[in-house]
Amino acid sequence: xxxxxxxxxxxxxxxxxxxxxxxxxxxxxxxxxxxxxxxxxxxxxxxxxxxxxxxxxxxxxxxxxxxxxxxxxxxxxxxxxxxxxxxxxxxxxxxxxxxxxxxxxxxxxxx
Amino acid sequence: xxxxxxxxxxxxxxxxxxxxxxxxxxxxxxxxxxxxxxxxxxxxxxxxxxxxxxxxxxxxxxxxxxxxxxxxxxxxxxxxxxxxxxxxxxxxxxxxxxxxxxxxxxxxxxxxxx
Numbered sequence: 001x002x003x004x005x006x007x008x009x010x011x012x013x014x015x016x017x018x019x020x021x022x023x024x025x026x027x028x029x030x031x032x033x034x035x036x037x038x039x040x041x042x043x044x045x046x047x048x049x050x051x052x053x054x055x056x057x058x059x060x061x062x063x064x065x066x067x068x069x070x071x072x073x074x075x076x077x078x079x080x081x082x083x084x085x086x087x088x089x090x091x092x093x094x095x096x097x098x099x100x101x102x103x104x105x106x107x108x109x110x111x
Numbered sequence: 112x113x114x115x116x117x118x119x120x121x122x123x124x125x126x127x128x129x130x131x132x133x134x135x136x137x138x139x140x141x142x143x144x145x146x147x148x149x150x151x152x153x154x155x156x157x158x159x160x161x162x163x164x165x166x167x168x169x170x171x172x173x174x175x176x177x178x179x180x181x182x183x184x185x186x187x188x189x190x191x192x193x194x195x196x197x198x199x200x201x202x203x204x205x206x207x208x209x210x211x212x213x214x215x216x217x218x219x220x221x222x223x224x225x
Contacts (some may be wrong), residue, residue, distance in 0.1 A: 002153075023190045030211060041115075041202065041216035042154065049211070091210065098167055099214070101153030 001026050003090045005102035012078050012109050020073040020105045031064055031071040032089040032099060035082075042087060045073075075107070083109045100105030113137040115217035117203050122127070123223045129191035132220045136205030142166075144214065145178055146202040152154050152203055160186065161209070193224045 003024045022031060026099050030049050034042040048064040048071055060082075062073045071090075075082055086108045089099035113122065116135040124130050134141050141162050146154035157169040160184040171178065175194070180186040190197055200221050204214040 029220065032213075034214075041218045042214075044213035044215070046171050047211055047213065051175075089153075101151050101155070103151070 002100055003088055003102040005086075005105050007067075007105060009106040010108070012107070014080060014109055014111055015077055016109075018075045018106070018107060019076075019079060020086050020088075020107070021070060022043075022102055023037050023068070023070045023074070024090050024092075025045060026069070026090075026092050028064075028066070028071075028092060030091045031062075032091075033062055033071075033073055034087045034089065035084045036087065036104075037084040042091050045081070045086075078109045080109050080111065083107055115203055115215050116204050117217035118221055119162065119220055119222075120218065121221045123133075123225065124193050126195055126224050127192040129204075130193050130204075132188045132201050133141075134203030134217060134223075135184045136186075136203070137215055140205035140207055140215070141183070142206045142209050142212075143180055143186050143206040144206075145186070146204060146216075148200040148202055148219070150199075151210065157188070159209075160177070188221075193222075195224050198222055198224045 006021045032047050033045040036042040049064045059076045064071045085104040087101050087104045089101045129224040145157045148154045157171045158178045160180045180189045200219045202219045204216045206212045
């Protein structure tokens with residue numbers, strides 16, 4: 001079952017914050033976040049496991065709400081380099097089920 | 112930093128023709144994936160290899176698509192015959208293991224079927 005990402009697109013000015021959500025109707029075991037710039041390969045950001053773990057990567061952090069089966073990606077003090085499409089990939093079992101990616105959230109950071 | 116290599120970068124073919132894509136994963140990565148990404152969508156898994164064995168090919172259209180990883184290293188994805196709906200980005204990725212390890216993607220092959 002494909003996770004649902006929201007919003008579909010967001011436009012920010014440099015220095016502003018953004019939140020991207022990823023929700024699933026299935027019980028999740030892990031959530032993976034990737035960023036893809038136009039014409040480039042997706043790049044790994046972080047993996048979160050069930051248990052409400054929160055992780056950080058520079059000024060980008062994420063949380064996993066097991067009760068809501070939702071993960072949120074937080075981008076603080078956005079930089080121009082943050083522009084791209086963010087995908088979440090979800091897995092319902094530890095290692096036996098494939099990642100299913102959402103449709104992505106396009107983030108544009110303007111000067 | 113080691114990268115996943117893919118070729119060709121772009122491919123234009125006429126429908127009903129055969130096409131092939133090649134992928135060389137990061138050295139030591141036992142797991143290799145082929146994804147298809149339609150413009151504006153997330154990657155969709157076509158086939159997953161663990162060494163030379165297929166682990167998951169449930170979404171691979173087997174009447175026209177085939178994939179192999181003969182020596183458990185590089186891999187080839189073939190489409191024969193190509194259809195207009197096959198136009199997409201074909202991404203190869205590799206990882207050390209499965210489940211909780213990051214995927215490392217190649218730059219992909221952009222296929223256009225005319």
